[in-house]
Amino acid sequence: MMMVKKTLKMNRKTRLLQGHPFFLSTIKTTPVLGLLCPFPRSCPVFSRLFLCVYFQKRSLFTIHSVFSTLGRLSHKDSDWTSVEDITHRYHLNVTVDSVNETIAAERAKIAEAANSSEPVIVGVLFVCSDNSQLTKSSGTSGNAYRITVPPPPSPPSSTPEAHLFISPAARVGEGNHSFVYRAEWDLPRSVFSKPDICLKCVEAAALEILQTKAGKMAVRSVNPDVDSSHLANEGGKFLRRETLVPSLTMELTKGYLGGPKVEPTAENTIGITVEDDTELSYVEYTGSLSTVHVDRVPWYDPASTAPCPCHHLMQNSLSGPIPGPTPPTARVSVVAKLSHRGDDHLDREAVNYQRFGENFSQHWTGYTLAYPLHNPTPVHAITPIFYGYYSKERTISDVDANSGDSDDQYFSPILLLEDCGTPIEPTHLDFDDRQECAALLLRMHYHGWTQGSFFPRNILMQLGDHADFPLMKSPNDRRFRLIDFGRAKNREDAVEADRLRGDGKHSAWDGWDSERFDEKNEIWKVLNFPHPI
Template identity: 35%
Template sequence: MSTTVDQDMNFETASPKDSKSTEDTSPPMFNFPKEPPRTFTAADLIAILAIHNGGFGKNPDKKHNLPTQEEASSDDALAMLSGNSTHKRIILRIWPRSPTGKSITPDNTLMGKQTPNGIELWGATTLDFYHVQRFPDEPRLSTITTGSKLLRWMKANNELEYAQNEIEWAEHEENPKIIDPHGPHAFVEAQEAKIRAGEAGKSMPLAEQGSDKGKSRSSIFDPSNYSSPWPLIPFSYETECLQTLIPLHHLPEKITVHDPWNLLAVTSWNRYGGAMTDDKQADWTSTTDRTHIYKLQPSPAAKTHLLERRLKGMDFPEMSVAPAENAKEKTGGLLGYLIKPTGDVLGPIPPPIFVVHDPPPRRLIDVIRPGDPEPSKAEGLGNGPIEEAHLYISPAHSIGKGNHSVVYEAEWELPRSALFPPPPNDPVLCEKCVEADIKRILTETDGENGEKMEARWREKSAKLSKVFKVERPARSFSIIRQEDLEDGVTKSEDGDARVFLADPGKMGCRLEFDGPVRPIRTTVGWQDPLHPTCQHIMPPPPVPPTAKVRVVAKLSIRGDEQLEQEATNYQDFDRHLFEHWSGLNVMPPMHDPFPVGALVPQFYGYYVPEEEEDVEMGEGDDPASAYERGYLSPILLMEECGRPVHVSDLGIDEKNEVRSLIHRFHHADWTHGSIYARNILAQHGPLNVPPAERVYEKEKRVLSFRLIDFGRSSKYSGKSEASGRNWDSCRLSETIAIEKLLGLGMYSYD
C-alpha cells in the first residue's frame, strides 16, 4: 500500500542565478554596481520610485543617482512614497528586442491574457507590463504592452534569445481570476453569538410579536419561528454590507417594506401624510409600524430573459456523492483511513495503523433510483428566486439627498438559506473517539507496554519518505541603465546589471508511504452532526431562520423617471461591470496601470408597490384605491459603496484609478451623463477581507472606487452616422469633465 500527504513549503534560499549576458539583460532602466543576486526589497522599490518621481531629499543630483538602501529607508523616502503626487503604479520594464527581429504590427499581433471587459492589455502585476520597440530599427519608438502578448508573439516568431528572463517571467504569470468580495457570513455569525450572549440587539416587544401560538408558520418570518431572543428590533445592532453579486433571477420577487415614518412618500403626500424625514434619533418602537408589499419589476429586456429561463427550466443542484464513496483510504476491500506516523522519522518504519470502520449510513436522499422524481429545490441563491424578503427604512439612516431622490441605508432581511449554505448533515466519525478506541484495543491486544505485540508489527517493513516538487519556480529580473542600451542590448561587455530575486518560489513537500499496514477495526459508530452523541462534536447553536444585511435604498419624487431608467440601465450592464478581477489594465488615453475592480454597485432589484392593498391595514380600515393611498416611491436596492470622493485627498494613482472608471465605462459602450464628485464613491479596501481588517491609514490605504447615478446614462447603439457623432462628442465631453474634476491631463498643474 502507498499513500501521499501534501505539505506546502517555501524556499528558504533560491538557487543562485548568474547575471545575464548582454543579449538577455532585463528590464533596462537603472545602473547598479555589480553584485550577486539578492532578494528585491521594499527599499529597492522605494529607490526606483524615487528616481521615477524626480528623487527626494536636498541633493539636486538625486534625480540621476539611485539612492542607497539607507537613503531609501529614510524619512524623506517614506514621505515621498506616501505623497499624493508620487506615481507608484508605473511601468518599469522594457522588453529587449533582437536588432534583426520582425516588426510587431496590428496585422501580426497576438492577443494576451484578458478579463471579460475586453480591454486588450492586462497584467497580473505592474511588472507584467512592458515598453517594447515594435520596430527594432527605431529605438526611440516604443509601445506599452504586456508580457502575455509578447510571450505568444516571440514564440510564434522564434525571437527567444534576447529576453530570456522576461519570457520565463511571462510563462509563470498568473491568469486573471475573479476576486470575490468578503461575504457577510462570518460577521452575521459573530453578531448572532453576541446576540445570544446579550451583548448586541434588542428583542422585539411581545406585543409586536403577537401572542397567537396557533398562527400559521407558512412564512419563515413569522415571529413564532424564532427562538429567543429573536426577533430583534430593526437597527438595534450592527449589520454587514452585502457585496455579493446576485443574478436577477435569484432576487426576491416580493418584499415587505417596513416604513413607520412614511418615508416612501418622499416629498409628496399619501394617506398617512408626508414623510417624517427629520427624526434623526428615530426609535423604531416609538411609532406604529406600517408595511407595504412591493414586487420586483424587471426591465422589458430582463423580463424576456427571465421568461426564457422559466421556459427552459432551472438546473437542479447536483446530488452530493454518498459519503461511502468519499472514503479517505481503501485497502484490501476495507474502508478506513491511515493514522499518520508521528514525528519526523523517515526511512524504514513498522507498519502504521490503518483504522477500519463501517461505511456511513446512507440517507434516503442519497439513494435515487432510475425513474424517481428529482429532489425539490431548496430556497436560496443557488436554486431559484427568493420567495420573501423584508426591508426596513428609517430617517435616522439617511445618507444622501438630491434634486430628485433620497437615499437610505436600509436593513434587508433574507431567508438564512439565501445567504448561508445548509449546515452539513452527512454522518461524521469522531476521530478523537476513534483514537481512544484504538488505544484501548492496542492495550488489550499488545499489553500495556507492548509485551504481547506480534513480531510482524515490530519489524520495520514499511517505508516513509519525503518527496519534494517545485510548484512555482523562483523568478528574478535584472536592471541596467537605459543609456547603456543600443538596439535592445547593452553596449558594455558585462551588462553591469544587478539581478533581483523577486519571487523565491514555492516548493511542495509530501510524505510518501509504501508498505504493509496494521488494520484495526474500531467499534466507534457514525454520528449525526446535528445531534451528536459524544462530547467532542458540538451541535450547531440555534439560529434564526432569517439574517439581516445592509443595502442602499434609493427613492424618488413623484413624476421622476430617472430612477426607473437607472434601474433599466443596471439590468442592461454587462456582468463584468459588477465583477472584481485580479490584476491591472492599461488602456488609451492612459499610460499607467489601474486595478480591474467592479465599476458599478451591485444591483439588488427595482421594486414597485403592488396595485392592490399594498398597505397592511389595521382593524376597521377600509381598502383604499391607488389614488386614495397616495404616492409611494419605487425602490432601487443597491450595494453600499462608501462615500463621495474628496478630490483634494486623493493621490495621483487614486486619481488615475478614478479616471479609468470613465474610460472603462466608455469602452463598455456607455456614457455616464453626470460627471461630478458626488457620483464617484470611495470605500476602504481591499474588499475581499473583512471590514475590520481593511487598511484605513492614508499612507497604506487601498481605496475601492465606484461610479453611481446612472439615470442619465445611455448606451451607444451605433445605428447611424449621427449617433456616432453624438457618441464621440459625449465621450470627449466626459473625458474633459473627469480630467478637469481630477486635475489631470490638460488640467494638470504639476
C-alpha cells in the first residue's frame, strides 16, 4: 500500500547503567514520542473511583454550614462569621451500573490483598566481582538475587465518615441551574497515602543475609566502594552490551469524525516513523536468580501517628518531619455544586460524570491531533476529577420541612469536583491556548459525547497542575478544562434509541450528529478564531 512517509529523529545522550553492587527497585523509561502514558506526580492525587470505593452508600458524610438548610446560601443580613456550624448528614449516590460493578471489583481486590500473605518483589540485587572488567568482549562473574519482603498493610475498604465545610462567602459562581462554592474537605490521611518501605534498609538487610550465608558474620557497609566480591560466585556473568533504540512506525488514517470506520487506502493513510539514533549501553546478566526474603524492615504508613522507623524515608520528604504527632486527617480544597429547587440539571450532570471514561479526567504525556485542527495539542484532562454526588439523609423533620415551597426549606444534593480555576476570557489567550480549548470539545466528540453548552464561562483555566506547590505554578503553564455537562449527550444513547424504535431509520443518530456538527461550528465564534475550523 502506497502512503505518505514522514521521518522524525531524536537524539539523546548515551546512558550507562553503573554501580557496584547494583540495586534496581524499579525500571524507569523515557516515554517515546507518539506513545501516551500518565504523567508522574510528586504527591498523591485522587483517582476517579476514590470516593466510590472508600465511601459506602450508607456512610456518613457530614456537611458543615452556617445555615440550617442547603438551598440557596446567601449572606442575608446577619453576621455569618459569628454563627455556629450547623451539620447535615449526606450519603453517596452511585446511579450507573458499570460504576457499581467497578466498585465491587475494586473492593474484591482490596479484600483479596488483605487475605494474601504472598511476598512482594521490591527489586533485584546485582553483585559482581569486578566492575572494571565490564567490557563488550569480556565480562565479570557475579550473581543476581531477587529481593522479597512481606506484603504491605492492606488499604481500608471504606471510610465511615468525612467532613465538608461550605461557607456562603466562598461562592465562586452562579448559573441558571446551580450555585458553585469553593469548599474545604476534611478526609482521613489514609486516603492520600500508601505504605512505603525503605529500599536502602532492604538492600542493607539483604546483603547482611547474604554475608551471613557466606560465613561473613560481620555486618558490612553497602557503600559501592566496599568490596563485596565474596558474595559473587561463578554462577553468573555480567557483560556490557550496546544497542540502538528501535524505530517506531505509526499509520494514521484520515476519516470522518464520528462517522463509520474508514478503511485505509493509499490516499487517506499517512505513515510516520520515529527514529532514535541514540546508542544505549546496558549490562546483561546471564545466570541463576536466587531469592532473598527480608522480613526485618517494616512498612511505614505516612498516615500513621507512629514515628517514622527509618531516617532515609524522612530525608526523602520535601518538607521534613512534621513537628509533633501526625494529624489523623488532612483538609483539601474542592468545588461543591448545589442545585436550584426542582431543577434536575445537576442530577443529569452527575450521571454523565459517572459515564465518562477514566481518560476524561486523566493527564497524559505527549500530544494529539484533534481533527480538524492542523496543529497538535497537549493531551491534558478534558474534565475536572469527579469526587461523587451526595444526597441528604432524610428524617421525619426534613420531610415535613420540605412540604413547603420556600427555597429556605430545600436541601440540595451536592456534586463535588476538582477545583480547576476560573472561566477564560478568549481575547486574553494566545492562538495556541485557544486551540487547546477547542481540542477539549473535539476530543469529547471523538469519544462520542456532545457538551451541550460550549461557552467561555464553561471553560476553566488554572496555572499549573493542581498537585503543584503554589509557588511553583508558572503563568506560562496554563491548563484548561470543560465543565457543565447537564446537557451533554452520548452517541450510544442515540444508537440505542434507533434500535429500540425498530423502524430502520437513524433519526436519533442524525439528531446527535447534527448537534455535534453545530457545536463544532460554534468553536471559531466562541474562541475568537479568524475563520471557521
